[in-house]
Amino acid sequence: MNKATFDHDSTDPRLELRRNLRPDDWNNPAPAGPYNLVVIGAGPAGLTAARIAARLGARVALIEAGAIGGDCTNIGCVPTKAIIRSGKLYADARRARHFGADAAGETPDPALALQRVRKVQARISRSETAELLKSEGIDLFFGKARFADHRSVRVGDATLRFLRALVATGGVLRPPAIPGLAEIGFETVETLFDRDTLPRRMMVIGGGPLGCEMAQALCRLGVGIVLVHDAPKFLPEEERDAAQLLSESLARDGVQVHLNTTAVSARTTSEGKEITLSTGGDRFAITVDEVLTGVGRVPRIAGLDLAAAGIAADPETGIEVDDFMRTTNRRVFAAGDVCGGHMFTHVANAAARIAVRNALFFGRQRLSRQIIPWCTFTDPEIAHVGLRADQAISQGIPIKTYTVLMHENDRAITDGEETGFVKIRVRQGGDRILGATVVARHAGDMLNEITLAMERRIGLRALSGVIHAYPTQSAAIRTAADACVADRLTPRLRRLSGMWMSLLRRGG
Amino acid sequence: MTWPSRRRTASPYDAGRATKGHPVTLGDLDDDALLDALQRAAFDWMLENANPDNGLVADNSDDGAPASIAVVGFALTCWPVGVARGWMDRNRALALTLATLRFFTHAEQGGDETGTGHRGFFYHFLDMERGRRVWNCELSLIDTALLLAGCEAASCYFDADTPDEAEVRALARALIASVEWPWALDRGDTLSQGWHPETGFIRYDWEGYSEALILYVLALGSDTHPVPPDSYRAWRVTYQWEKIYGHDTLYAGPLFIHLFSHIWLDFRTIGDGFNREKGITYFTNTRRAVQIQSDYARLNPRGFAGYDANCWGLTACDGPGGAMNTADDTGRQFLEYTARGAPFGPDDGTLAGWAPAAAMPFAPTTAMAALRTMLHRYPGMLRDDRFLGSFNPSLPGEGPEGWISPRIYGLDQGLLVLMIENHRSGMIWDLMRASQVCNTGLRRAGFKGGWLDE
Structure with a gap:
């Protein structure tokens, strides 16, 4: 080679x-x-x-x-997204046979991945x-x-x-409040990317956006990851289905997931760093080589x-x-x-x-x-803008959600990237966009179209008239818009339309 | 699987079915006979697995399996069906019902770690003999509600003016009245999912459309400890009204969510504020959920074996996770007992063969087509005409079913008895119209119309 x-x-x-x-x-x-x-x-x-x-x-x-x-270039967005990219490569390599390739020999090299992270940081710092x-x-x-x-x-x-x-x-970063953890030492994103290589086993404490991103990326690079989160679902700001798909994706990548679980103490043993976890009254310990935490800020x-x-x-x-x-x-x-x-x-x-x-x-x-979108850069990405359904209902706004599964989108199928959905929420009976959630491999990019529409007050039906290049994954947004347009065809209108067609036929 | 080959007594529908020299399979039966056979087999399972001393019914067919209080609730509702169908003597049904109600009435209610209940609620799993908590399980709100719905069904059915039947009604009324529903709000707006004596309330609540509709109806309808109507509104805040595959639907992924409350409550003609706003009944919504299952299986985005428009059943069911351990070569993970759902998942290729039969009242054409297709393709998904928990044709196994759950679940059997009955005669729906607590609960939730206004 x-x-x-x-x-x-x-x-x-x-x-x-x-x-x-x-x-x-x-x-x-x-x-x-x-x-x-x-x-x-x-x-x-x-x-x-x-x-x-x-x-x-x-x-x-x-x-x-x-x-x-600041944090973006030095410890945040830039290095994390760079390591996510490396992880994504190896995740794809593991599915290579489904795309007609044999990449069985390709194994992750964490040291090279970390070196690339620093190169990416240096590259971006030139600006x-x-x-x-x-x-x-x-x-x-x-x-x-x-x-x-x-x-x-x-x-x-x-x-x-x-x-x-x-x-x-x-x-x-907020210091963790786990007894014993400060004494045995831990990694944060401030220190992680300065390492020359990655540990063999790692516990990530906290299932917020950064915790999930890092758990998945590091797992894909060959680190045995235990992800501990103290709530019943990941990503507290996101809706249930998005968190559900993420849980499945993390499990598929091999992340050992512990939801509803709290880290209660930490100590060093001859085997490594032993963290005691508590869930529903049960306690058990897991030993790892390193702990990544401090994900709150x-x-x-x-x-x-x-x-x-x-x-x-x-x-x-x-x-x-x-x-x-x-x-x-x-x-x-x-x-x-x-x-x-x-x-x-x-x-x-x-x-x-x-x-x-x-x-x-x-x-x-x-x-x-300002309309503020955000995205969690897991695979699939989870992007959100505006109101969630429960927020709208709490405010007394009747809403309707137009949902398109990514497995209904031709480009997602051709690319083998069918996990996820587009959900666009509008005021019931109208087309004013109140919010959207996109879960897809490129959700962050796809969401921008919806954010633009919201910012400029473009209704969902208008997006149906925007020609989207075919085949693209963002055409899923237009599919949702088409469904919104179709809803205007009430039974009465359909009857009238049928009568008109009948008249045309009679007229020869 | 051949027919007839089981330990069972003759059903009126057996007549004329056996053909000389040719064992008759389930698939050979006409629709009515098929449903009768499946319903009868499921009923017999419930009866065979009930402890006559205390009425407890096993959660599943494993040796030493504990009782599930939800299955007991299903069983209490099944006995009247058995009587009506001539499968069970009324006196036997009455005795079994009384044993059950007496057991729960006198059960330990101190909230001990090895007790039976607390504040009128009961632990999810109890040992079959003494009725004490096992597996460190939770004091379960939904399972208590399913148990109480069964008590209420028994109370409605045994309406004769005899001392024993009067006792049924009195005990059922007392059990329902003793539940301290507001305690389970835990100072919040929605009902908690449960409570452990060791750690207190489970940190998540019943929020959003789920099988807990019956729970809220019972909690609202209590004449001693009702929850405020606001709790029902709070439960609805996380409803997901979505257009999926072209269907306007109140989304919930696993099919059982769209079935459980419908065992007792006839939603065909009544509606709450949400229904009126969206122009849909919960009954119609279940029909659409069935169609979404069919559509999802037809698209089969994850490429699992067997899936098509007539082969579906993503719901809470057993799974191969423990048995098959890890992922296949595509990286797909196989789950254990979990709530699978369409179209967002989880989906690991595991289907509940009983799901189409349980969906008969809602979408008879779609459900019967799936039932027949699956029976034809996967006869091994049944044992003695009873559906095993689930199967997964994407995984290796002895037959076309691939992996097959080794056990039969009481919830599945009870659901089949009751849903098939509702499809055939509407018996449970009719019975429950006389329920005071359900009527009150439905009205307090804002339901109107149809039989509720009569």
Whole structure:
């Protein structure tokens, strides 16, 4: 077999990442005050805000305590999605015979997969390097920021005066409260991708989106995974059928699933790390080589001295902001995970855009007006936007759901990707889209069409008139729209139509 | 499987069936005779597996299997059918019913770990002799409701002015009145799924369309400890009204969900607020659920053996998980006893052969076509004319059925007796119209119309 590599980029990705995102030889600029906007935190929200403001001619300072890119590039979206891709390859390889190939000899190489993760991170970091930000006119400061008063921030010895400030410091992983776990040590996504290889057996504690994503991906890369979740179904924000399909997929991949189960203690034995689990009154222990946890997140506000600037915040729910992203200090705004709520990169981005507009141009944009989709990148992906059925019913809104199974979609069949469904919820008797859930291999991409329709108030029936290229999986959305159109054909209309046809026949 | 070859007494439908020299198979019978044979065999199983001393009925055919209180509820409803069909003497039915009601009336109700019940509810599984909790099982709300529905059926049937029949009515009334339904709300809006003496309430509730419709009707209808009507509305919040395969349907995947409450409650002409809003009865909804099973099996997205429009039955049933252990070469996992469903799954190729027969009242044409097809193809899914729990033709086995469940389940047999009876005569539906608690519960849930307004 030809073992030649086609990746000619031999740069050490760890070095490149550091050079791009946290250069050792960086000299903070002399503060040029006052700034139109001081941004604290160079994660997705902070970067978006700083770049937009700079493009608009504002004098902008950006302060970062760690590395540029925040959790997204360094520990979150980017590395997790990269490892998911590797896992997906091996899952496909295991089904190769069904596609007419023999890939029996292909075995996972966790070390190579982790190396690829870092290369992907390095590749993406090239678009947000410290030098690049500087060239865009942003004064970039590395160091810990703390408010000095209502109108200035200190970074090291420097004081930055501002007309407006944006706090976008993100979140931190919530430490697990399992007795003994801190003593025996555990992995989080902050540390996992810095490993050179993966352990043989691993317990993932927490069946939220990240827990499920990592459990599946690591299992597919050959790690024996035990997934422990303290509720009866995964993904508490998703509907039952989506969680049900995910449970089946995880089991098919070989994940050992324990629902309704709580980890109650941890200790080290000669065999490894022993975690005691409790379910319905029964207790049992499972030994693994490593534990991955800390999947819950809390806003990162420690050390900012928010009180000095008159900014109200809560350790659990984060900085208090109004719908315009303004804090209790009228000059200071906040965006992203530090405000709690939906902790997604795309929400952070959207909130940052609103904050900049409202901060610098007296805008009155509201976050609550935004349609916020999200996606869990398991296989199949689980994507959601708008109201769930139970939320609509609780609000007294009569709804109807148009469901299309992916096994009714030609392209899903040709691609052997039939697991999942499209569910689009509309107000009963109408076609205004209230929400949607898509479970499919590419659900995240498919959902965007529905989000667009909701954002622009395009009714579901109108999507029936949009020609979708054939065959595509997103045509399942049009199939749902067709069903909505067909519902207009009431028995009375059908009778009238039948009479018309009869008349035509008589007329010859 | 040949006919006649079983331990059973002659049925009026046996006449003229045996042909000289040729054993008659079930498939040779006409529709009525076929249903009669299946119903009779299922009834006999219930009778053979009832403990005459306390009325408890085994959960399944395994040696030493405990009783399931739900099966007891089915059995209490079966005895009147047996009497009406001439398969059982009324006095024997009465004695068995009295033994059952007396046992539950005097059972240990302290909530002990080895007791029988608590606050009027009962543990799901009880040992057949002493009637004490086994397997650390839960104090089960739905199974208590199925038991009480049986008590209520007995109460409606034994209406004669005799001391024994009066005792049946008094004991049934007392058992139903003693259930402290609001306690099981656990300070929430919906009823909990159960309670363990060791750990308290199970953390999830009865929410969304399921077999718990009968549970809410009984809990609402109690004249001593009713739950508020709001709990029924809260239960409905997670209803899924969807258009699936072109059918407007209140979705629930496993077929048994669309059957259990319908054993006792005739939903053909009555409707609650949801029904009126959507223009559908729960009865019609079950018919659509049957069609979705058929449609799903015809599409057969997961490529399992045997599936087609006339071969379906995804429901709660036994499975090969333990026996076959792991996945096949496609990575498909095989499950143990679990609630399988269409079209979202879980689906591991395991079908309940009894499902079409149980669906007869709702979609007789579709169900009979499936019943006949499956009987023809998979005769081994029955033992002594009784459906085994399930089978999986995608897996290796001795015959075309592939893997076959080694046991017969009381729930399946009871369901068959009662659903076939409802199809044949509507007897249970008619009987239960006299139920005070069901009438009250249905009205408090917002049901109107049809026989309820008469």
